[in-house]
Amino acid sequence: MxxxxxLTTKERPTWCPGCGDWGILTALKKALVELNLPKxxxxxxxxxxxxxxxxxxxxxxxxxxxxxxxxxxxxxxxLANHELNVIAVGGDGDxxxxxxxxxxxxxxxxxxxxxxxxxxxxxGLTTGQASPTSEKGFKTKSTPHGQIxxxxxxxxxxxxxxxxxxxxxFAGDVPHLVKLIVQGIQHKxxxxxDVLQPCVTFNYLNTFDYFYRRxxxxxxxxxxxPTNKQEAFKxxxxxxxxxxxxxxxxxxxxxxxxxxxxxxxxxxxKQKIDFVDIKNLIEEMC
Amino acid sequence: MSEFSWKIGGEAGYGIxxxxxxxxxxxxxxxxxVFDTNEYPSLIRGGHxxxxxxxxxxxxxxxxxxxxxxxxxxxxxxxxxxxEVRKDGFIIYDEGFVNVKELKGINLIPVPLTxxxxxxxxxxxxRNNVALGAxxxxxDVDPEILYDAIRDTFKxxxxxxxxxxxxxxxxxxxxxxxEKFQNINKIKIKSNGKQKRMYINGNEAIAIGAIKAGxxxxxxxxxxxxxxxxxxxxxxxxDYNIIVKQTEDEIAAIHMAIGASFAGVRAMTGTSGGGFxxxxxxxxxxxxxxxxxxxxxxxxxxPSTGLPTHTEQGDLRFAMHASNGEFPRVIVAPGDVxxxxxxxxxxxxxxxxxxxxxxxxxxxxxxESHATTDPFFIxxxxxxxxxxxxxxxxxxxxDYKRYENTISGISLRALPSQENTIFKAATDExxxxxxxxxxxxDRIIQVDKRFRKMKVLETEIDGAKFYGDKDAEVIIVSWxxxxxxxxxxxxxxxxxxxxxxxxxILYIIPFPVNKTxxxxxxxxxxxxxxxxxxxxxxxxxxxxxxIDMDYKILKYDGRPFTPEEIVSQIEEVLIHDxx
Numbered sequence: 001m002x003x004x005x006x007l008t009t010k011e012r013p014t015w016c017p018g019c020g021d022w023g024i025l026t027a028l029k030k031a032l033v034e035l036n037l038p039k040x041x042x043x044x045x046x047x048x049x050x051x052x053x054x055x056x057x058x059x060x061x062x063x064x065x066x067x068x069x070x071x072x073x074x075x076x077x078x079l080a081n082h083e084l085n086v087i088a089v090g091g092d093g094d095x096x097x098x099x100x101x102x103x104x105x106x107x108x109x110x111x112x113x114x115x116x117x118x119x120x121x122x123x124g125l126t127t128g129q130a131s132p133t134s135e136k137g138f139k140t141k142s143t144p145h146g147q148i149x150x151x152x153x154x155x156x157x158x159x160x161x162x163x164x165x166x167x168x169x170f171a172g173d174v175p176h177l178v179k180l181i182v183q184g185i186q187h188k189x190x191x192x193x194d195v196l197q198p199c200v201t202f203n204y205l206n207t208f209d210y211f212y213r214r215x216x217x218x219x220x221x222x223x224x225x226p227t228n229k230q231e232a233f234k235x236x237x238x239x240x241x242x243x244x245x246x247x248x249x250x251x252x253x254x255x256x257x258x259x260x261x262x263x264x265x266x267x268x269x270k271q272k273i274d275f276v277d278i279k280n281l282i283e284e285m286c
Numbered sequence: 287m288s289e290f291s292w293k294i295g296g297e298a299g300y301g302i303x304x305x306x307x308x309x310x311x312x313x314x315x316x317x318x319x320v321f322d323t324n325e326y327p328s329l330i331r332g333g334h335x336x337x338x339x340x341x342x343x344x345x346x347x348x349x350x351x352x353x354x355x356x357x358x359x360x361x362x363x364x365x366x367x368x369x370e371v372r373k374d375g376f377i378i379y380d381e382g383f384v385n386v387k388e389l390k391g392i393n394l395i396p397v398p399l400t401x402x403x404x405x406x407x408x409x410x411x412x413r414n415n416v417a418l419g420a421x422x423x424x425x426d427v428d429p430e431i432l433y434d435a436i437r438d439t440f441k442x443x444x445x446x447x448x449x450x451x452x453x454x455x456x457x458x459x460x461x462x463x464x465e466k467f468q469n470i471n472k473i474k475i476k477s478n479g480k481q482k483r484m485y486i487n488g489n490e491a492i493a494i495g496a497i498k499a500g501x502x503x504x505x506x507x508x509x510x511x512x513x514x515x516x517x518x519x520x521x522x523x524x525d526y527n528i529i530v531k532q533t534e535d536e537i538a539a540i541h542m543a544i545g546a547s548f549a550g551v552r553a554m555t556g557t558s559g560g561g562f563x564x565x566x567x568x569x570x571x572x573x574x575x576x577x578x579x580x581x582x583x584x585x586x587x588x589p590s591t592g593l594p595t596h597t598e599q600g601d602l603r604f605a606m607h608a609s610n611g612e613f614p615r616v617i618v619a620p621g622d623v624x625x626x627x628x629x630x631x632x633x634x635x636x637x638x639x640x641x642x643x644x645x646x647x648x649x650x651x652x653x654e655s656h657a658t659t660d661p662f663f664i665x666x667x668x669x670x671x672x673x674x675x676x677x678x679x680x681x682x683x684x685d686y687k688r689y690e691n692t693i694s695g696i697s698l699r700a701l702p703s704q705e706n707t708i709f710k711a712a713t714d715e716x717x718x719x720x721x722x723x724x725x726x727x728d729r730i731i732q733v734d735k736r737f738r739k740m741k742v743l744e745t746e747i748d749g750a751k752f753y754g755d756k757d758a759e760v761i762i763v764s765w766x767x768x769x770x771x772x773x774x775x776x777x778x779x780x781x782x783x784x785x786x787x788x789x790x791i792l793y794i795i796p797f798p799v800n801k802t803x804x805x806x807x808x809x810x811x812x813x814x815x816x817x818x819x820x821x822x823x824x825x826x827x828x829x830x831x832x833i834d835m836d837y838k839i840l841k842y843d844g845r846p847f848t849p850e851e852i853v854s855q856i857e858e859v860l861i862h863d864x865x
Binding site for chain 1: 314483484486494498499502523525529531534542549550553567568571664702704705714722
């Protein structure tokens with residue numbers, strides 16, 4: 001049985017006290033315990049930013065990639081060994097800014113991995129500049145006169161990019177987030193879990209209190225059907241007085257791996273390469 | 287005559303590449319040695335394309351400046367290439383579509399190519415095959431070798447009927463010229479007997495080398511002249527169980543290759559200079575995480591998109607220094623299709639053994655030119671996965687340190703899913719376990735450990751080859767695709783009693799310092815030949831050995847050297863020295 005303790009490293013996270021990242025790390029570990037995934041069968045892939053430090057503090061295999069580049073690494077790990085559970089983590093700057101191109105294509109590709117985005121609407125590790133999800137008018141070090149652009153909407157983007165599992169969690173509600181991560185890992189296909197994650201040091205606007213007052217859970221609305229994309233789009237644009245969290249949308253479609261006869265028998269990594277017969281290839285050239 | 291050259295020129299989009307390839311293939315099958323090269327602008331229809339095929343009774347390593355038969359499908363083809371046609375050579379042109387006045391010393395062969403194509407085949411695009419048939423009527427060989435090659439080319443792709451129609455069209459061209467031009471002096475060439483040889487270009491050789499090496503994952507974004515590696519591997523992905531992924535950009539391509547390699551499969555990416563620019567940051571990621579990686583950099587003239595479909599060797603320094611920070615890498619520069627194959631195979635072994643990025647640097651001229659060579663000799667080619675831990679070995683490991691500070695600098699490499707060896711691969715500096723560390727001591731240990739690997743590697747690699755006479759009057763130094771034209775130039779110089787030696791630098795990193803010194807220190811005249819503006823290899827030689835080149839022969843018009851150009855420039859050097 002996988003235990004919470006064995007997933008915990010000796011080193012203590014260096015995140016700010018009270019940071020939403022703590023909740024995400026706890027929720028991820030709890031989800032792995034709940035799913036009873038052996039720790040050596042899990043690879044956590046991160047980009048750069050405060051979120052990028054997460055793999056250091058969870059006792060699984062990990063690849064700490066470059067800024068914005070968690071997803072291409074994570075997808076390829078899964079393609080090379082689809083028996084692994086691959087979880088990518090990143091921030092809003094990482095995934096929705098510099099890594100936006102990978103984000104869109106990973107979703108339509110539908111490789112069976114889970115992507116958890118620490119969405120704090122600010123750049124934390126670089127000490128407080130505007131991020132792609134910062135609200136219009138938000139004043140930061142890089143936008144002292146207020147952010148001019150409207151924020152990107154990751155949920156709506158995911159829906160339009162054919163993401164097969166679209167969810168939003170809140171770092172201040174760990175039990176709910178655990179459920180979402182469990183569902184995300186269980187989902188066959190690319191699962192996005194955007195997590196509202198207050199930055200207690202640099203984001204004075206989108207605080208825990210800000211979210212406690214606004215969020216509601218989609219699953220508590222019995223009329224909500226997470227297989228209805230049109231409905232999901234409507235809720236995706238809901239932001240302000242009320243902010244929905246939970247599962248927005250889910251569909252079952254083939255994963256990228258399902259379409260690859262190359263790995264239908266066994267993972268790529270298990271295929272022998274000691275002797276590759278290339279006689280035919282040479283013959284074709286003659 | 288022991289050889290001849292044939293060239294076809296016309297608009298893009300009319301099958302010129304296939305036509306040239308068929309001609310080359312037919313002669314390879316008949317036992318001749320062939321080298322071909324193409325030239326085309328960056329567009330899909332229109333413009334001016336050429337395909338040049340040199341056919342010889344003896345081994346041949348590059349194209350030649352002189353053309354014996356020019357097939358002109360357009361007026362531009364005549365204008366651009368009439369000066370290349372040798373005295374008493376031939377120009378076959380599309381009568382009714384191409385206008386030519388008398389050309390002194392050249393045999394004009396007007397053939398209604400399009401008309402015959404429509405009459406016999408129903409499609410004007412088949413005029414190329416009429417031209418092929420017409421060409422064979424000027425050469426003293428059995429045209430059956432042509433018909434066989436046409437059948438082989440079209441049968442698989444388009445079926446027996448289409449193949450036969452194409453053959454009929456070619457036959458019509460052959461018979462037309464035979465009947466109309468009975469008094470011509472045919473080109474005489476004689477095969478030394480059929481022998482099985484490959485007719486292959488650099489990219490195909492790299493792709494097959496990668497397959498032989500057990501490459502299981504290739505990720506790339508299309509970019510000339512690297513794209514045909516992607517195409518070739520994609521066409522074989524199900525036969526050899528390779529995942530070939532066209533990615534959203536080159537950044538994703540290299541990160542995917544790194545991810546797949548981290549998970550334990552041999553992985554490669556390929557691109558040209560522009561795409562390589564996007565990959566540079568991740569090159570450092572492979573280095574600091576010590577993830578094996580093979581990158582093909584097929585150069586074209588820059589900066590920026592430069593001359594997208596042409597050739598140059600302008601990225602040597604770029605490859606050597608790409609990415610921020612200091613880290614070891616290997617750069618190998620194959621000079622012909624054989625080296626493309628064998629060095630790609632070696633590149634995978636080196637990448638895994640030393641856990642670092644290996645760059646295979648080529649260029650458009652090498653990537654897309656076909657050459658004849660013996661079938662690759664594959665006996666004894668051994669996969670060496672270095673310190674990769676097997677499942678069994680990993681089970682017995684306690685207190686695993688992925689980045690252990692070993693004497694060789696090489697550490698045991700575990701894979702995700704192995705039970706006792708959980709570790710972190712990190713883009714940030716780390717300690718021996720892979721945990722992030724900003725401690726000065728850890729930093730020094732890890733930097734030194736990474737560089738120590740090169741010390742071992744240097745002893746394993748013989749990075750230079752020498753051809754010709756060591757005591758020659760002239761020693762040429764070069765790298766990469768210039769090898770072919772240089773070897774051909776040496777033959778021509780030999781006929782003129784000029785003795786030449788040639789030092790080919792095969793590995794740029796680790797640089798063959800001792801071998802270079804031993805061949806250059808006492809050399810009388812050292813001539814650097816490079817397909818670039820600034821003589822980049824020359825500066826590397828100076829840096830590594832202190833030796834200055836006496837002369838530089840540089841070319842940066844986007845075209846490869848011809849042997850004749852090299853000869854005349856070397857002769858100029860010799861005359862200049864005597865004055």
